[in-house]
Amino acid sequence: MDLESIKAWFTIENIMDLLSEYRSFGPIPGILLPMLEAFLPFLPLFLFVMANANAFGLWFGFLFSWIGAVAGALLVFWIFRKYGQARVLRIIHRHPKVQKGMNWIERRGFGPLFLILCFPFTPSALVNIVSGLSNISMAQYMLAVVAGKMVMIFTISFVGYDIRSLVTNPSRTAVVLVIIAVLWYVGKRIEVKMNMSVKKDEH
Structure with a gap:
């Protein structure tokens, strides 16, 4: 199975079926899926959070997704x-883009x-x-x-906790699509600004 096939499998329906199948394990699957996304960023965190909100309810779904992420x-x-600094990871450490990103984070810190x-x-x-x-510092990070993921996870949970209403209520679907578009646009603008800051610092 190639990467595209794996990506295609991850739909809201399949994820909810998976959570339902392993319901006997309690919140563990709901925590593990967002946790796994941190190691495999091609996995759809957005869908995991929405599925958790639908499977466990808004608040518990948010909590399990937040803990996992x-x-x-x-x-x-x-x-x-x-x-x-280990030999295997030293190549990543020395990559020019990684070096620039490190300098950017060190200078600007928490905010x-x-x-x-x-x-x-x-790109979290x-x-x-x-x-x-x-x-x-570990404390700053x-x-x-904890704070950034709380805002992000709750926003997605709130947007997607009632999937059925997205089908039955067109106005809610429109609002959800607008929110997703705004989040995508703002996220991309932040990424662009970050890249521009790095380039400015170079000069």
């Missing part, structure tokens, strides 16, 4: 902070990092890796992740 981000950060993590369409996996390799 934060735990995954912190694990990635810890791995790269602890083993970033911009929190803002980046608030939006679901910014890359942010976790670069933060782990940088000299930003943890605070940014």
